[in-house]
Amino acid sequence: MTVIRGAAPGPTVLLLGGVHGDEYEGQIALAKMVRAFESKDVAGTLIVLPSTNLPAAVANNRLSPVDNVNLNRAFPGDANGTPTQMIAHYIEEVLLPTCDYVIDLHSGGSSLEYLPCVRARLSANLQIRHKTLEMVRAFDAEFGVLFRPAKAEPRTMSAACERKGVVYINPETGGGARVARKALQAAHEGTLRCLLALEMIEDASARRSSGGTRTATLVAGASLVHSDSDGVWEPLVELGEAVVPGQPLAAVYNLKKPWLAPQTVSGSIAGTVLCRRAAAWVEVGDCLFEIGVDFDPESA
Ligand SMILES: [Zn+2]
Structure with a gap:
């Protein structure tokens, strides 16, 4: 885990890659960012976990081979549970209370291929909902896929963020058991655009969002x-x-x-x-x- 505490004040953002081990685009994008930024470059605080479930990532596996647990179904976790449950507990109870935003970079991994999109839950809290939509648009993927709160599953990172009042977006870029340049670029530049929109960085390489994201939802039983x-x-x-x-x-x-x-x-x-x-x-x-x-x- 890398923490970059900026010289100037600003929000605290948690950047996650590798919640599912075999989804590598976000892991590479965040490894690049860890090396690119120093305190003087940042307003606010960046907490970066490039390979959040590292045992799963190095095993080229969606789930951790240590306990066969899906981190994105392990919240709120357990401080005395299996390693993946302990990671979930640390994120929800130690990191999230300090955070304003979470960008949780996923991809299709080895089994799926995604058109670059950003998924998010429409919070019942209208202030959180508004900030979430701002982040979806700032990421500037082709699609924003939005879910109603009623569809909520309590064991996800998204639900953990809702419980802690943290704005959460879940970009999905690429997959297909490979790292495609376009998908990696979407993950990397989209994250930079979000940080730019939050006025946390002034990175000339992160072009501003075109605001061209189309919004969609999924229909149960048909999508x-x-x-x-x-x-x-x-x-x-x-x-x-x-x-x-x-x-x-x-x-x-x-x-x-x-x-x-x-x-x-x-x-x-x-x-x-x-x-x-x-x-x-x-x-x-x-x-x-x-x-x-x-x-x-x-x-x-
Ligand atoms: Zn995933």
């Missing part, structure tokens, strides 16, 4: 598109593509019976493809795509 057969799948749409109800999104092939027509998988809503499965093999029930539906957060 996730699953395969209903086993085989190798062919995507019929790309990340970022607009889709309509009934449109064929994927074809699943049975390699042992090449004379059979592939099974077509169709979506049931209109929206934009935000995320896709990375692996070519698919089994019944596996998620192939996530479709975001345009949504105005001011209407929520």
Whole structure:
């Protein structure tokens, strides 16, 4: 953990990478930032954990191999629990009470690929909600994906931040078991733009946000598109593509019976493809795509 206490006053921001070990874009972006900033460059305080669940990261695993616990389902944690539960407890009870903002950099890891987007919960606290939307826009990803408070799951980092009154955003960039330059750039520059918007840094390399983020939400039972057969799948749409109800999104092939027509998988809503499965093999029930539906957060 690196703490950069700025010479000038300002907010305290917790920057997290590697909450899921196999999501490396944020880990690299934050390692760069740890080396780039000194106290004189910062107004306020940056607390940086580039590889928050380090045992998972060095094992190239989403979960920690030490206890097989998902850190993003371990809050509020336990000071006397397993190592991952102890990390969760330290973040929620020691770090978060000192923080104003959390930027929690995730990606598709080895199993998914994301169109760069920022996810956030619409807090019931309108002041927090307003600041959250400011951060979503400052990050300047193509999409902001917003969730209503009612959908809350209490064991996530997002829920921990809500409990402690901390503004939280969760960028998702890249994945596919690799580090793509574009995804790494989105994570790195988006984080710099947030710090710039908070007037914590004056970094000439962080261009100001274009404010061009489109906002969307997910619809239960419709946004996730699953395969209903086993085989190798062919995507019929790309990340970022607009889709309509009934449109064929994927074809699943049975390699042992090449004379059979592939099974077509169709979506049931209109929206934009935000995320896709990375692996070519698919089994019944596996998620192939996530479709975001345009949504105005001011209407929520
Ligand atoms: Zn993740």
